Every structure is written in structure tokens, then in C-alpha cells.
Amino acid sequence: MLKKNGLLKELVTNRILFLMLLPALIFFLINSYVPMVGVYYAFTRFDFNTSLFNSQFVGLDNFKFLWQSGVLARLTLNTIGYNIVFILLGNVLAIALAILLSELRLQWFKKLTQSIMFLPYFVSFVILSVIVYNIFNYESGFLNSTLKSFGMESVDVYNTPWVWIFLIIIFYLWKNIGYSMVIYLASITGISEEYYEAAKIDGANIFQRIWYITVPMLKTTFVMLLLFALGSIMKGQFDLFYQLIGNNGVLYNTTDILDTYVYRSLKVTFDIGMSTAAGLYQSLFGFVLIMTVNYIIKKINDEYALF
Amino acid sequence: MTKKAVKTVTMFLSIIMFISVLAACGSNNNGNSGNTATNAPKETEGTTNEGTEKPGIDTSKKVELQFYMLGDAPKDIASIQEQVNKMALEDLNATVKFNYTSWTDWDQKYKLLLGSGQQVDLIFTAEWTQYQSYAKKGAFQPLDKILPVAAPTLNAYVPADMWEAVKIDGQIFTVPATYKEYVTNGFVWREDLREKYNLPKPVDVATFEQYLDGIKKNEPTMTPLSMNSDVKTNLMDVYKSIAHTPIGALPYGIEVDYKTPSDVTSYWGSDVQKEDLVTMKRWQDNGYMVKNVLAVKDTLQDQVTSGRAAALLGDNPTRFNDMVIKIQATHPDWKLGYHPFPLTNGIATPVHPIHNGFAIPASSKNAERALAFYEKMVTDKRYNLLTQYGVEGKNYEIKDGYYSMLGDSNSNGFSREGMNGWAWRNPEFMLFDKNYDGVKAIFDELDKIQTPDKFTGFAEDYTAYQAERAALEQVEKQYLFPLNAGLVKNVDDGLATFMEKANQAGLEKIQAEYTKQWLAYVEAQGIK
Numbered sequence: 001m002l003k004k005n006g007l008l009k010e011l012v013t014n015r016i017l018f019l020m021l022l023p024a025l026i027f028f029l030i031n032s033y034v035p036m037v038g039v040y041y042a043f044t045r046f047d048f049n050t051s052l053f054n055s056q057f058v059g060l061d062n063f064k065f066l067w068q069s070g071v072l073a074r075l076t077l078n079t080i081g082y083n084i085v086f087i088l089l090g091n092v093l094a095i096a097l098a099i100l101l102s103e104l105r106l107q108w109f110k111k112l113t114q115s116i117m118f119l120p121y122f123v124s125f126v127i128l129s130v131i132v133y134n135i136f137n138y139e140s141g142f143l144n145s146t147l148k149s150f151g152m153e154s155v156d157v158y159n160t161p162w163v164w165i166f167l168i169i170i171f172y173l174w175k176n177i178g179y180s181m182v183i184y185l186a187s188i189t190g191i192s193e194e195y196y197e198a199a200k201i202d203g204a205n206i207f208q209r210i211w212y213i214t215v216p217m218l219k220t221t222f223v224m225l226l227l228f229a230l231g232s233i234m235k236g237q238f239d240l241f242y243q244l245i246g247n248n249g250v251l252y253n254t255t256d257i258l259d260t261y262v263y264r265s266l267k268v269t270f271d272i273g274m275s276t277a278a279g280l281y282q283s284l285f286g287f288v289l290i291m292t293v294n295y296i297i298k299k300i301n302d303e304y305a306l307f
Numbered sequence: 308m309t310k311k312a313v314k315t316v317t318m319f320l321s322i323i324m325f326i327s328v329l330a331a332c333g334s335n336n337n338g339n340s341g342n343t344a345t346n347a348p349k350e351t352e353g354t355t356n357e358g359t360e361k362p363g364i365d366t367s368k369k370v371e372l373q374f375y376m377l378g379d380a381p382k383d384i385a386s387i388q389e390q391v392n393k394m395a396l397e398d399l400n401a402t403v404k405f406n407y408t409s410w411t412d413w414d415q416k417y418k419l420l421l422g423s424g425q426q427v428d429l430i431f432t433a434e435w436t437q438y439q440s441y442a443k444k445g446a447f448q449p450l451d452k453i454l455p456v457a458a459p460t461l462n463a464y465v466p467a468d469m470w471e472a473v474k475i476d477g478q479i480f481t482v483p484a485t486y487k488e489y490v491t492n493g494f495v496w497r498e499d500l501r502e503k504y505n506l507p508k509p510v511d512v513a514t515f516e517q518y519l520d521g522i523k524k525n526e527p528t529m530t531p532l533s534m535n536s537d538v539k540t541n542l543m544d545v546y547k548s549i550a551h552t553p554i555g556a557l558p559y560g561i562e563v564d565y566k567t568p569s570d571v572t573s574y575w576g577s578d579v580q581k582e583d584l585v586t587m588k589r590w591q592d593n594g595y596m597v598k599n600v601l602a603v604k605d606t607l608q609d610q611v612t613s614g615r616a617a618a619l620l621g622d623n624p625t626r627f628n629d630m631v632i633k634i635q636a637t638h639p640d641w642k643l644g645y646h647p648f649p650l651t652n653g654i655a656t657p658v659h660p661i662h663n664g665f666a667i668p669a670s671s672k673n674a675e676r677a678l679a680f681y682e683k684m685v686t687d688k689r690y691n692l693l694t695q696y697g698v699e700g701k702n703y704e705i706k707d708g709y710y711s712m713l714g715d716s717n718s719n720g721f722s723r724e725g726m727n728g729w730a731w732r733n734p735e736f737m738l739f740d741k742n743y744d745g746v747k748a749i750f751d752e753l754d755k756i757q758t759p760d761k762f763t764g765f766a767e768d769y770t771a772y773q774a775e776r777a778a779l780e781q782v783e784k785q786y787l788f789p790l791n792a793g794l795v796k797n798v799d800d801g802l803a804t805f806m807e808k809a810n811q812a813g814l815e816k817i818q819a820e821y822t823k824q825w826l827a828y829v830e831a832q833g834i835k
Binding site for chain 2: 047137139158246247248264266
């Protein structure tokens with residue numbers, strides 16, 4: 001009873017604040033929560049002539065295609081593996097570069113470097129795939145032309161699966177590092193100069209200042225970005241994989257992720273039930289993952305957890 | 308930063324985070340259920356239409372029809388739509404909105420248009436948009452009953468055998484186009500280079516290979532064969548259609564010979580396939596195709612018209628003609644040669660009536676009016692010419708009976724068949740470009756040896772094996788495409804691996820079910 005009063009009182013006293021919150025709540029209700037009813041598609045046989053809830057219930061039949069060819073484990077592993085590398089390597093490199101840039105004193109050089117690193121972020125993946133093809137194709141690619149002019153043998157990159165693990169990671173970093181670097185750069189700027197001055201007076205050298213002041217101060221940003229990234233660990237980077245690999249089945253063992261697999265399957269089989277099933281699998285997996293990680297972080301340090 | 312500030316930022320971000328996770332869960336379905344009501348017709352009360360020519364249907368209410376076509380709209384679409392609407396409002400008390408899907412991901416959009424319950428009154432159909440499967444699954448409204456009422460002229464205009472041919476399970480779901488054309492394949496090659504190096508004229512696989520070899524030896528910087536990553540459709544299906552005599556491009560490695568429709572065999576895993584794959588490997592090893600063919604995204608035609616490649620394994624007469632026109636403008640000293648496959652293998656099938664059509668989706672509330680409007684598009688010369696060629700005097704003119712575009716493709720806002728109006732072509736009103744005479748000549752030649760299409764009328768129902776089908780598609784891409792492109796060193800081992808994976812994905816079940824359906828179809832239609 002008391003509690004109910006409390007809530008009501010809260011609503012009354014802060015009514016203006018709640019009113020301001022209302023548009024956002026409605027927005028998400030309409031755009032995110034109501035459409036979630038469609039999840040039910042994953043368990044029905046789609047029919048053009050009946051409504052969703054009158055369709056035939058088929059249980060987990062729509063999920064069957066995911067494991068039918070026995071590749072679900074490999075796909076999940078590839079997806080998570082790539083994303084973990086993307087997240088860790090991406091963040092660590094971004095932090096390193098952000099620190100380097102922040103220590104630069106030459107303003108114009110700093111701005112220029114920052115812009116140049118940021119630019120690839122705007123290159124579309126379609127264009128990237130053309131660039132990559134022109135570098136690596138066997139007959140007339142830049143790489144092989146160069147090798148030939150040195151009298152060396154051509155390499156057939158497009159038929160060598162293991163190379164692509166590195167290529168994909170490299171191109172991902174090339175494209176995204178500038179973006180996350182800017183975020184870190186912003187939080188470094190937010191660190192008060194006083195800490196550094198105090199450290200200087202105490203005789204700390206530049207490496208010590210970075211290690212004992214900058215890095216710990218970036219920890220919150222890092223953890224937050226990490227948790228953000230984890231939520232989409234089962235999706236993400238469809239464009240990158242789809243554009244670079246496309247129809248090249250030779251490379252699928254090392255480069256196929258859930259998104260590309262689902263896209264290819266359902267491009268031929270027009271079935272809304274199956275697409276929803278695939279999406280649901282990804283979402284649920286992502287949800288479980290983020291809950292777990294958040295729980296672990298909460299155990300270690302309550303301050304950093306998201307909720 | 309103080310602890311409190313950290314906490315605030317964390318809270319704020321966590322709210323966004325939480326919401327976006329939920330949004331991510333929901334977003335998969337936006338496309339399915341989100342836009343149900345967006346395009347509902349504006350049904351305003353109109354005045355009763357006096358003196359209407361159509362006593363059969365009720366036109367008292369004004370409606371807006373949603374018309375959907377694939378591809379991109381011409382620049383002048385707005386003014387054309389206005390002029391059409393002026394006539395339609397008078398004739399049928401209806402207006403129409405012409406919508407285009409653009410070619411990007413058209414198949415996804417098409418699926419959503421039919422599946423979302425959105426109001427669509429007329430939509431393009433073809434065998435390559437899976438008309439048969441959609442019709443079988445109930446995506447379109449049966450037209451048998453409304454045709455005589457709403458569109459008697461159209462009903463009489465389209466020959467009875469064509470209505471018969473588009474029937475799925477005994478019902479009509481689409482209005483077929485009556486224009487007869489051939490989209491059979493034929494070798495395309497650089498004739499000037501053939502003359503220069505005195506190479507044989509490609510008429511079958513052996514001579515084609517000799518031509519490729521001659522190009523490889525004499526033009527080391529040129530790729531003999533134009534190919535891209537879709538090796539299934541562009542390489543194997545075409546190769547099979549000249550090397551063998553299949554009834555059509557059957558899926559799942561099933562093989563049916565044109566002459567014996569009721570003999571079904573498995574092409575995958577057979578000695579014939581092994582032989583074909585060995586040929587592909589030879590082409591690859593000899594450098595007739597580029598090594599990274601699976602990563603090539605250019606169209607086949609572009610590779611030839613730009614001079615990078617010398618020959619196409621197969622293309623249809625109309626597209627071949629387009630290439631000729633393009634080359635005349637850019638490289639007048641080049642020449643292209645063409646040899647239709649039917650002249651070699653004797654299978655000259657004109658397009659099946661299913662190839663171009665318009666259907667009324669299940670979601671339409673104005674089926675009668677839509678059909679009456681479509682009748683106007685096809686049989687009324689005013690509508691037809693306007694929507695096929697634009698405005699006479701502004702977009703085109705008629706010179707000696709030939710169509711002639713005014714200005715060029717950049718300045719002219721409506722090129723010939725600018726609305727992609729393949730389906731509502733009316734042979735009686737059709738205007739041709741002078742360049743098209745080449746195609747007509749080929750068609751005339753094929754008319755002499757014309758044979759019926761025995762395959763396209765078949766409607767596959769894959770409900771029973773759609774999980775297997777999706778899984779098999781993957782296996783095919785991963786293990787068969789590299790074999791097709793000749794990239795696997797040991798063909799025997801590669802084929803064995805593919806067959807093992809395919810069987811694991813459920814190939815046998817698919818083949819058995821497909822065969823059963825096919826044989827039932829052959830039996831029911833009396834196809835021999």
C-alpha cells in the first residue's frame with residue numbers, strides 16, 4: 001500500500017518530467033514493442049490469405065533450416081569469433097591511437113591525422129569490395145602485378161580461405177577505427193588537466209601519466225562501448241562480409257556468418273516464417289549474451305554495469 | 308569525473324542500450340507487420356458515374372488503384388500518370404498510382420508487397436518472380452469469375468490457349484502478355500576477331516571452345532569468356548542447354564530431357580555432370596575464364612561491350628541486339644556474331660505466357676476495377692501508347708512506321724517501354740525501333756522451327772521441403788559453385804564432397820518430392 005502511494009506520489013510530483021519522457025516512451029512502444037507481436041511468425045506457417053494468429057502453428061519447424069545443413073555451430077562460432085576480435089582489437093587500437101593523438105601538440109597535424117583516419121568510415125562497402133577486388137584479383141590485381149614485376153609468382157588470394165580471416169579484420173579496422181578513436185579522444189579531452197599537473201609535480205614521466213591516469217579514466221567508456229557492441233554480436237557487419245565475399249563459396253568455411261547465411265537461404269526461399277525464426281535466434285542469443293556479460297561485470301564492479 | 312557524473316552517464320547510456328536491444332529484437336519484424344495500413348486506398352465518396360461503358364461492374368465509388376512494377380520509373384512518370392488518371396477517372400471513376408520497386412533487392416520487396424497485407428491492386432508476374440509458387444500459395448486472386456464481368460474485351464482478346472497456359476491448379480491468376488518473342492540463348496562473340504584470326508564460327512560447344520582457344524592464343528590480354536559469380540545461371544544452366552537437351556533449367560540437379568518429359572534422372576552425381584565439370588575445369592585451367600570468377604560482379608554484357616572479354620556463352624536475341632547497338636556507338640570497328648542455340652539443338656520455345664503478366668494480389672479490395680483498368684492498358688490504344696512510349700511529339704515520333712526517340716536517353720524522360728511495360732504490350736499497337744529489325748530476323752528464323760515450352764507451366768510447391776531447400780541452396784553455393792567455376796583441383800573428390808553435403812541437407816527428399824509433383828503435372832497436362 002505504502003509502495004503504491006509512493007509511486008503515485010512520484011508520478012504527481014514529477015509529472016512534468018514524466019510528461020517529457022512520454023513521447024520517447026510512445027515512440028519505442030509503437031516502433032519496438034508492438035511489432036514484437038510479429039515474433040509469432042517464427043512459429044507459424046505463413047499464409048497469404050489468413051491473418052497472423054489464424055495461421056497454422058508449426059512449432060520449431062521454421063528453425064529447422066538453420067541446423068539442417070549442420071553448419072549452425074560453425075556459423076555461430078564464426079560470427080562470435082569475428083565480433084570478439086573486432087571489438088577487442090578495435091577498442092584497444094582505438095585507445096592507443098587516441099592516446100597518441102592526444103599527446104600530439106601540433107594542432108594542424110593532429111586534426112589532419114584525425115580526419116584522414118576518419119574518412120574510411122564514409123567509404124561504402126560496395127566501393128570497398130571493388131577496391132579489394134582490384135588489389136587482389138589474380139590476373140590484373142595490384143598485388144599480383146607488383147609481384148610479377150619483381151619476378152615473383154602470383155598468389156591466388158580469392159581461393160585461399162585463411163587469408164580472408166586477416167583481410168576481413170584488417171578492412172574492418174581500417175574502416176571503423178577512426179570512428180571509435182574519436183569517441184575515446186573526446187573522453188580524454190574530458191579528463192581534467194589537474195591530474196596531469198599533479199602527476200608531473202610528483203615526477204611522473206609521460207608513460208606513467210598515460211598508464212596511471214589516462215587509461216584508468218577511459219575504463220568506463222571502454223566498458224560501455226563493450227556492452228553496446230556485445231548486444232549486436234550476433235548481427236553486425238553484414239555488409240562487410242556480404243560485399244567482400246559474396247558468392248565465393250570457396251571462402252565460406254572461414255568467412256560465413258549468420259547474417260550472410262540467412263540472407264542467402266531466404267533470398268531463394270521466400271518465407272516470412274523462416275526469416276523471422278532466424279532473426280529471433282539472433283536476437284535471443286544476443287540478449288542472453290549481454291545479460292551474462294552484464295552480470296559478470298556487475299559482480300566485479302557494480303559501478304560499470306549497465307543495469 | 309565525479310562518481311555521480313559517472314553514474315548519471317551510465318544510467319543514461321543503459322537506458323539507450325536497453326531500448327536498442329529491444330528495438331533490435333523487434334526490428335526483424337518491422338517489414339512484416341509494420342506497414343499494413345500505410346497504403347490503404349483513399350475511398351472518398353464520389354458521384355455516381357453516369358453513362359458508364361461498363362455495366363458489368365459497380366463504379367459508383369471512386370478508388371485509387373495501387374499499381375506495382377519492377378525496376379525503375381521513367382523520369383516523366385508523374386505527367387504520364389496524370390494523363391492516364393484523367394482518362395481513367397472518366398472511364399472507370401478510378402485513379403491509379405504507378406509504383407516502382409527499383410532493381411535493388413526487388414525480390415525482397417516483392418515478397419513483402421505480397422506478404423505484408425499492404426494494399427496492392429496490380430502487380431507484375433513472371434516465372435522469374437516465382438509466379439507459379441506464389442499463385443499456388445494463394446498470393447493472388449483467381450480471375451476466372453471476374454474476367455468476363457470486369458474485362459470482357461481483354462478476356463476475348465487474349466487467346467484461350469494462353470489463358471489455359473497460365474492456369475495454376477485449374478485457375479487463372481495472371482493476365483498474360485500476348486506478344487510472341489524468344490528469350491532462348493545463343494552464342495555471342497566478337498566477329499571481327501574471329502575473322503582476323505580465322506577462327507571457326509561457334510555453332511556448338513566444340514567450335515565455341517576452339518574460338519575461345521583462338522582468342523586466348525592471339526589476344527593474351529583479353530579474357531575469352533565473359534563470366535561472373537553467378538556461375539549457376541550464367542554458366543551451368545546455359546552450358547547444359549547447348550551441351551544437352553534439357554526441358555528447362557530444373558532445380559535441385561534434376562534432369563529431364565526435352566524429348567522424354569516423364570523420364571526423371573539426377574544430373575548431380577552422374578557421369579554426365581562429371582564430364583561437364585571436367586570441361587569447366589579445362590576452360591578454367593586454359594584461362595578462358597578469369598581465375599577469380601566467383602568474385603566478379605560485372606554484368607556479362609558489360610565485359611564484352613567494354614572490350615575486356617570476347618564472347619558470351621549465351622544470351623537472348625533482344626539483349627544481343629542491345630549490345631550491337633551499344634557497340635555501334637562506342638566502337639564502330641567492332642562486330643558481334645550470334646548463333647541461336649535452337650538452330651543447333653532444335654528446341655526453339657517462344658516465351659511461355661507466364662513470362663510476362665499482371666496479377667491481382669490477395670490483399671486488393673478493388674479487384675474488378677483493377678482488372679477493368681488493366682484491360683484499358685492493354686486494349687485501349689490511348690492508354691497503351693501513352694504508357695509504352697510516352698507522349699507522341701514529346702517523347703517519340705513515328706518515322707516510316709518505326710519508333711524513333713526524340714532527343715537521347717538523358718534528355719528524354721520516357722524511353723521506349725520506359726515503364727517496363729513488357730506485360731501490357733499489345734502486338735497490334737507495338738512500335739519498333741529500326742534497330743530491332745535484327746531481332747525480328749532472328750525471331751522469324753526461330754518461328755520456322757518453333758517447339759512448345761513444356762516446362763514453365765509447372766508450379767512447384769515446396770512447402771513440404773522448404774527447410775531442406777534453404778539448406779541445399781547453401782551447400783550448392785559452397786561446394787558446387789567452385790566446381791562449376793573449375794576451381795577444384797580434383798573433380799572426383801570435389802563432386803563426392805558436394806554430393807555428401809547435399810544428401811546431408813536433404814537432397815533425396817527434395818528430389819523425390821519434386822519428381823512426384825513433376826510427374827503428376829506431366830500426367831495431368833498430357834505432356835509428351
